Amino acid sequence: MNVQLVMENLAEKKKAIFESTLQLIKENGFHGSPISLVAKNACCAAGTIYHYFDSKDTLIMELHSYVKSRLLEVLTNESESELDFKEQFTNRWVRICNFYIENPDILYFIEQFANSPYKDRGDINEEDKFKETVIAFYNRAMEKGVIKEMNQELIRTLVHSSIVTTAKMVLSGKITVSEADLMQMAGIMWKGLLIEK
Amino acid sequence: MNVQLVMENLAEKKKAIFESTLQLIKENGFHGSPISLVAKNACCAAGTIYHYFDSKDTLIMELHSYVKSRLLEVLTNESESELDFKEQFTNRWVRICNFYIENPDILYFIEQFANSPYKDRGDINEEDKFKETVIAFYNRAMEKGVIKEMNQELIRTLVHSSIVTTAKMVLSGKITVSEADLMQMAGIMWKGLLIEK
Amino acid sequence: MNVQLVMENLAEKKKAIFESTLQLIKENGFHGSPISLVAKNACCAAGTIYHYFDSKDTLIMELHSYVKSRLLEVLTNESESELDFKEQFTNRWVRICNFYIENPDILYFIEQFANSPYKDRGDINEEDKFKETVIAFYNRAMEKGVIKEMNQELIRTLVHSSIVTTAKMVLSGKITVSEADLMQMAGIMWKGLLIEK
Amino acid sequence: MNVQLVMENLAEKKKAIFESTLQLIKENGFHGSPISLVAKNACCAAGTIYHYFDSKDTLIMELHSYVKSRLLEVLTNESESELDFKEQFTNRWVRICNFYIENPDILYFIEQFANSPYKDRGDINEEDKFKETVIAFYNRAMEKGVIKEMNQELIRTLVHSSIVTTAKMVLSGKITVSEADLMQMAGIMWKGLLIEK
DNA sequence: AATGAATGAGGTTTCATTCAT
DNA sequence: CATGAATGAAACCTCATTCAT
Numbered sequence: 001m002n003v004q005l006v007m008e009n010l011a012e013k014k015k016a017i018f019e020s021t022l023q024l025i026k027e028n029g030f031h032g033s034p035i036s037l038v039a040k041n042a043c044c045a046a047g048t049i050y051h052y053f054d055s056k057d058t059l060i061m062e063l064h065s066y067v068k069s070r071l072l073e074v075l076t077n078e079s080e081s082e083l084d085f086k087e088q089f090t091n092r093w094v095r096i097c098n099f100y101i102e103n104p105d106i107l108y109f110i111e112q113f114a115n116s117p118y119k120d121r122g123d124i125n126e127e128d129k130f131k132e133t134v135i136a137f138y139n140r141a142m143e144k145g146v147i148k149e150m151n152q153e154l155i156r157t158l159v160h161s162s163i164v165t166t167a168k169m170v171l172s173g174k175i176t177v178s179e180a181d182l183m184q185m186a187g188i189m190w191k192g193l194l195i196e197k
Numbered sequence: 198m199n200v201q202l203v204m205e206n207l208a209e210k211k212k213a214i215f216e217s218t219l220q221l222i223k224e225n226g227f228h229g230s231p232i233s234l235v236a237k238n239a240c241c242a243a244g245t246i247y248h249y250f251d252s253k254d255t256l257i258m259e260l261h262s263y264v265k266s267r268l269l270e271v272l273t274n275e276s277e278s279e280l281d282f283k284e285q286f287t288n289r290w291v292r293i294c295n296f297y298i299e300n301p302d303i304l305y306f307i308e309q310f311a312n313s314p315y316k317d318r319g320d321i322n323e324e325d326k327f328k329e330t331v332i333a334f335y336n337r338a339m340e341k342g343v344i345k346e347m348n349q350e351l352i353r354t355l356v357h358s359s360i361v362t363t364a365k366m367v368l369s370g371k372i373t374v375s376e377a378d379l380m381q382m383a384g385i386m387w388k389g390l391l392i393e394k
Numbered sequence: 395m396n397v398q399l400v401m402e403n404l405a406e407k408k409k410a411i412f413e414s415t416l417q418l419i420k421e422n423g424f425h426g427s428p429i430s431l432v433a434k435n436a437c438c439a440a441g442t443i444y445h446y447f448d449s450k451d452t453l454i455m456e457l458h459s460y461v462k463s464r465l466l467e468v469l470t471n472e473s474e475s476e477l478d479f480k481e482q483f484t485n486r487w488v489r490i491c492n493f494y495i496e497n498p499d500i501l502y503f504i505e506q507f508a509n510s511p512y513k514d515r516g517d518i519n520e521e522d523k524f525k526e527t528v529i530a531f532y533n534r535a536m537e538k539g540v541i542k543e544m545n546q547e548l549i550r551t552l553v554h555s556s557i558v559t560t561a562k563m564v565l566s567g568k569i570t571v572s573e574a575d576l577m578q579m580a581g582i583m584w585k586g587l588l589i590e591k
Numbered sequence: 592m593n594v595q596l597v598m599e600n601l602a603e604k605k606k607a608i609f610e611s612t613l614q615l616i617k618e619n620g621f622h623g624s625p626i627s628l629v630a631k632n633a634c635c636a637a638g639t640i641y642h643y644f645d646s647k648d649t650l651i652m653e654l655h656s657y658v659k660s661r662l663l664e665v666l667t668n669e670s671e672s673e674l675d676f677k678e679q680f681t682n683r684w685v686r687i688c689n690f691y692i693e694n695p696d697i698l699y700f701i702e703q704f705a706n707s708p709y710k711d712r713g714d715i716n717e718e719d720k721f722k723e724t725v726i727a728f729y730n731r732a733m734e735k736g737v738i739k740e741m742n743q744e745l746i747r748t749l750v751h752s753s754i755v756t757t758a759k760m761v762l763s764g765k766i767t768v769s770e771a772d773l774m775q776m777a778g779i780m781w782k783g784l785l786i787e788k
Numbered sequence: 789a790a791t792g793a794a795t796g797a798g799g800t801t802t803c804a805t806t807c808a809t
Numbered sequence: 810c811a812t813g814a815a816t817g818a819a820a821c822c823t824c825a826t827t828c829a830t
Contacts, residue, residue: 174350
């Protein structure tokens with residue numbers, strides 16, 4: 001077996017553990033997701049998890065990074081770099097929202113993580129490409145005078161809330177939305193950010 | 198000691214346990230809030246807590262009801278029943294936001310609770326006066342043709358997100374707001390709900 | 395309230411506690427009979443029980459004495475002192491058996507007590523009139539050459555087993571017995587004790 | 592280590608826990624046998640016990656099955672299948688009695704178990720080979736017209752009582768018995784079951 | 789690398805007992 | 810006398826983690 005394959009298998013195993021964890025956390029929360037269950041759900045032994053992660057905390061933190069990297073993939077789309085701000089914003093809003101709808105495990109993990117003491121335990125210097133990418137977008141839009149001067153964190157959180165709320169509504173079956181509906185919702189959010197003229 | 202006083206003392210103890218729990222959950226999350234700590238923090242023995250609550254779960258659920266009832270007090274304000282929709286909305290938005298800013302324990306508890314398996318464990322038939330009051334308001338506004346026809350849950354969640362996000366920003370020190378700023382934010386949210394003419 | 399009445403009330407309370415304890419022990423065993431439940435079942439406060447008994451152990455030991463004294467009452471019957479051994483034996487056997495059938499709580503308490511560490515905790519010098527009465531009977535019968543010379547303890551236990559077993563069968567509904575059947579069973583036991591000629 | 596050995600070690604551990612439990616229950620009753628003591632006595636950690644048993648109740652119930660299976664071994668003796676009823680009965684009575692005398696832990700456990708709420712907690716459909724074997728014997732004897740038609744449960748309990756009582760007497764030192772004495776006692780019991788001619 | 793039995797600290801909960809009222 | 814809130818030791822049980830295989 002060559003190095004490449006080993007690496008892939010390793011990645012496979014890690015991914016299985018990640019998916020197992022996501023699923024359990026969605027269903028039972030951090031509380032109800034002991035390593036023993038994570039292991040069983042990932043078809044491996046508890047000890048195996050400690051080959052890949054130093055501790056349960058490490059597992060959670062790395063899972064968070066993994067989830068963020070997947071979100072970054074969804075966010076990024078080279079082909080659209082030439083679009084105007086509104087179209088980029090709308091496309092991104094819809095893509096992330098659809099991603100959450102298709103990956104509810106990730107949505108609930110992100111939400112639980114953000115409201116847990118884990119969120120403050122991360123390496124303070126750890127870069128967050130997702131966050132940086134979003135901030136860069138708003139910075140450019142502000143510099144160009146397209147959107148209001150507002151606190152970055154505030155905008156990001158409000159916009160993200162709108163995505164999360166929409167995805168949760170869809171997942172709970174309380175509303176059904178077409179692609180056009182999502183575009184429209186994104187449009188409303190964008191309008192809120194625009195400089196009023 | 199008469200009955201009234203006994204009742205008050207009883208309430209006092211329960212309240213002390215509630216406050217202790219809120220504080221610990223804010224600091225350490227559900228995880229990091231064992232009964233032993235809750236007890237020490239409330240200046241009582243662990244066993245005492247089981248005098249008032251059947252289990253830790255019950256404590257959390259009753260704490261949630263307690264918090265909701267305090268929020269309801271903040272929401273309700275008889276004197277303003279004659280104001281127009283916008284003023285009522287704005288006043289309520291600001292009052293709740295200020296309440297969260299002054300009671301961060303409650304803010305963080307509400308958020309953690311909403312993103313935990315606890316939220317689905319409540320009595321399905323338990324009434325939620327807070328929710329009902331808010332829904333009644335939007336219903337009236339829709340009937341009068343003041344705001345758009347939208348899914349109730351969606352509006353409520355989005356508006357609540359905006360309050361929570363703002364309060365968190367203030368608490369984290371990332372922004373400082375005057376009363377006027379809050380009024381303005383509430384105004385922006387209201388504008389988003391209006392029927393466009 | 396005169397002294398007599400006070401004494402009676404005191405006795406009443408103690409008796410209520412005894413009955414409550416018997417009932418709970420029958421249903422849940424020693425395990426499942428905490429003082430709090432005993433109190434509730436006896437319509438008094440937990441603290442009250444400690445006015446009458448030094449400790450839970452004391453309660454159990456005194457309950458045992460109480461039960462033994464009630465058994466003694468059943469055993470003793472002055473009017474029959476002139477009967478022959480067989481008739482006395484048979485009458486007593488049947489009376490005790492009927493008593494157990496009518497007081498299952500007591501039957502199960504006696505049985506559980508006898509198979510618990512409590513049985514060795516009693517005051518070693520405490521007299522047991524019930525036991526003494528039974529032994530006296532067998533002694534007289536042996537002296538008269540009516541029954542075999544056997545270990546007292548052995549006879550007593552075997553005869554008591556036969557009573558308990560019969561009562562349990564009746565209580566479980568596995569058999570139904572007439573008074574005559576009981577007389578017959580007692581007769582069989584007596585035959586086993588007789589000197590074979 | 593091969594599978595066979597692993598299985599044996601597993602059995603070893605479970606057996607050690609069983610023996611530890613039996614010993615403690617004999618000395619202190621169910622009450623005085625907390626898991627912590629059972630563990631210490633079995634030279635393992637408390638947690639280990641929960642590796643093998645779901646709960647303390649499960650441990651007790653499985654211990655009961657284990658004890659019953661050991662009794663079944665003692666009861667069963669292929670070589671004697673050709674003996675007549677009386678000899679089979681006598682041999683079995685003596686074997687079980689000797690087993691209790693040599694294994695007082697088991698005797699006291701059986702007795703305490705039978706007089707505890709545990710006895711009603713077992714799986715209702717769980718087979719009890721010991722019981723079945725005994726019943727089969729009495730059935731055959733009844734069919735052949737050797738012993739009286741009596742309630743099965745009644746016979747079984749009375750005979751078992753006689754064994755238990757005898758074993759307890761011996762263990763308490765109140766009587767000493769030779770093998771011949773035991774044979775004689777068994778014979779007396781058998782005589783009681785015979786159809787009188 | 790993978791396993792899963794074993795550990796034991798620590799969590800939730802129970803309950804005999806006390807004591808101020 | 811009676812109460813029942815309060816106590817805290819100790820029970821049961823969980824689970825992150827280790828380690829021999």
